[in-house]
Amino acid sequence: xxxxxxxxxxxxxxxxxxxxxxxxxxxxxxxxxxxxxxxxxxxxxxxxxxxxxxxxxxxxxxxxxxxxxxxxxxxxxxxxxxxxxxxxxxxxxxxxxxxxxxxxxxxxxxxxxx
Amino acid sequence: xxxxxxxxxxxxxxxxxxxxxxxxxxxxxxxxxxxxxxxxxxxxxxxxxxxxxxxxxxxxxxxxxxxxxxxxxxxxxxxxxxxxxxxxxxxxxxxxxxxxxxxxxxxxxxx
Numbered sequence: 001x002x003x004x005x006x007x008x009x010x011x012x013x014x015x016x017x018x019x020x021x022x023x024x025x026x027x028x029x030x031x032x033x034x035x036x037x038x039x040x041x042x043x044x045x046x047x048x049x050x051x052x053x054x055x056x057x058x059x060x061x062x063x064x065x066x067x068x069x070x071x072x073x074x075x076x077x078x079x080x081x082x083x084x085x086x087x088x089x090x091x092x093x094x095x096x097x098x099x100x101x102x103x104x105x106x107x108x109x110x111x112x113x114x
Numbered sequence: 115x116x117x118x119x120x121x122x123x124x125x126x127x128x129x130x131x132x133x134x135x136x137x138x139x140x141x142x143x144x145x146x147x148x149x150x151x152x153x154x155x156x157x158x159x160x161x162x163x164x165x166x167x168x169x170x171x172x173x174x175x176x177x178x179x180x181x182x183x184x185x186x187x188x189x190x191x192x193x194x195x196x197x198x199x200x201x202x203x204x205x206x207x208x209x210x211x212x213x214x215x216x217x218x219x220x221x222x223x224x225x
Contacts, residue, residue: 001159031211042202043157043215058212059115092156101145101164101206103213105156 004106023093028073120216133190137203146186
């Protein structure tokens with residue numbers, strides 16, 4: 001497994017602003033992912049964070065709204081841009097080790113947009 | 115995207131009772147994962163399954179990879195109050211990297 005930390009743990013933001021969420025892992029991992037969990041809902045994959053190249057986004061998510069960086073094998077950021085109240089969610093970072101296909105999650109960032 | 119249906123949606127049980135929940139899909143999956151999420155926390159991995167028919171235990175928890183590869187089951191024996199939370203299944207297809215998550219089962223244990 002891995003120790004995964006996220007910053008901030010929670011934030012309250014104003015409409016129209018942007019927030020960058022950081023994800024740090026204590027060991028090098030093959031894959032890193034960003035998920036969104038809306039209140040009372042399941043998890044939805046936003047994108048796969050690729051080291052050294054552009055992230056791979058899932059249907060319904062675009063780079064302009066959710067820019068992602070992954071400068072190395074232990075760190076990634078997700079920015080939620082030009083926020084609206086509909087962006088209020090928990091944002092979760094996850095990591096995966098290969099060849100064993102298991103994903104571990106960070107504690108999440110709770111975002112409230114007013 | 116793929117839809118994983120979990121049932122039941124919620125359960126209210128007495129402490130000491132056994133719990134069963136399942137996850138079904140219309141597609142064939144290569145990997146099944148089961149998670150527990152406590153309020154205000156990220157999901158915690160409970161059990162991982164990689165082979166059709168595989169039965170794996172983790173303490174009082176036992177999960178099975180369905181033979182059809184379209185379903186998975188999680189059982190909790192002798193439930194205790196700290197079992198309270200939301201349980202999610204997740205499955206991965208033969209192609210691609212994405213894990214698709216189930217709709218969740220909310221478990222309440224009454225002391």
